[in-house]
Amino acid sequence: MADRPLIAPSILAADFARLGEEIAAVAGGGETRADWVHVDVMDAHFVPNLTLGLPVAKALIDSTDLPIDCHLMIDDPDRWAIGYAEAGAYNVTVHAEAAKDPVALAKNLRAAGAKAGLSIKPGTALEPWLDALKHYDTLLVMSVEPGFGGQSFIADVLEKVRTARRLVDTGHLKLIVEIDGGINTDTIEQAAEAGVDCFVAGSAVYGAGDPGKAVAALREQAARGRAG
Numbered sequence: 001m002a003d004r005p006l007i008a009p010s011i012l013a014a015d016f017a018r019l020g021e022e023i024a025a026v027a028g029g030g031e032t033r034a035d036w037v038h039v040d041v042m043d044a045h046f047v048p049n050l051t052l053g054l055p056v057a058k059a060l061i062d063s064t065d066l067p068i069d070c071h072l073m074i075d076d077p078d079r080w081a082i083g084y085a086e087a088g089a090y091n092v093t094v095h096a097e098a099a100k101d102p103v104a105l106a107k108n109l110r111a112a113g114a115k116a117g118l119s120i121k122p123g124t125a126l127e128p129w130l131d132a133l134k135h136y137d138t139l140l141v142m143s144v145e146p147g148f149g150g151q152s153f154i155a156d157v158l159e160k161v162r163t164a165r166r167l168v169d170t171g172h173l174k175l176i177v178e179i180d181g182g183i184n185t186d187t188i189e190q191a192a193e194a195g196v197d198c199f200v201a202g203s204a205v206y207g208a209g210d211p212g213k214a215v216a217a218l219r220e221q222a223a224r225g226r227a228g
């Protein structure tokens with residue numbers, strides 16, 4: 001398990017006219033500093049929403065020393081994901097439901113210098129992906145249907161988190177377990193208790209008056225959940 005809970009603010013809830021400043025708001029020192037910044041790439045095909053693509057993601061990567069966690073909610077990640085790794089993303093996550101050859105994809109991402117992430121939607125089972133996950137560094141369990149911020153947390157997905165945690169703790173997989181969707185001060189404790197390492201939070205960070213303070217509050221609460 002990661003030494004401490006990792007908090008990854010999702011810029012989907014940030015002001016898109018001021019993305020650089022919004023990232024800087026969680027890049028301060030101490031407890032207010034985010035661990036990663038989560039960048040949601042949506043193509044209006046894999047999900048019914050459109051956000052940003054490689055040129056903007058690269059500009060964000062270049063604008064900060066925080067690790068950028070690119071979550072690709074796109075068709076044909078086998079073709080497009082590599083560009084995000086080459087642009088310097090810390091972690092590039094593709095969807096299991098969209099990847100044609102997830103093992104080759106993970107190998108290519110790692111060869112390009114990024115960590116490789118695999119994501120599953122709330123209705124997607126974990127078991128069919130366990131072999132492929134041996135080639136991945138992160139597992140992103142979606143706790144809302146991908147596409148939009150501000151949705152309610154689906155607690156049923158925590159069973160998949162518990163399974164992944166067990167497999168990591170027993171040495172069968174070596175993964176950072178990440179969760180995304182509806183994470184806030186009401187839900188983060190139960191996710192931490194189930195074994196999540198990294199918490200993506202959009203509205204709970206950028207909908208708060210002070211994004212840095214929101215990061216600190218989420219981390220503190222996650223640590224409480226971890227301690228049981």
Ligand SMILES: O=C(CO)[C@@H](O)[C@H](O)COP(=O)(O)O
Pocket residue numbers: 010012013038040071144145146147148149150151180181182183200201202203204
């Ligand atoms: O990938 C997604 C949505 O598809 C997320 O990253 C959202 O941005 C999370 O937003 P909140 O649920 O935290 O508002």
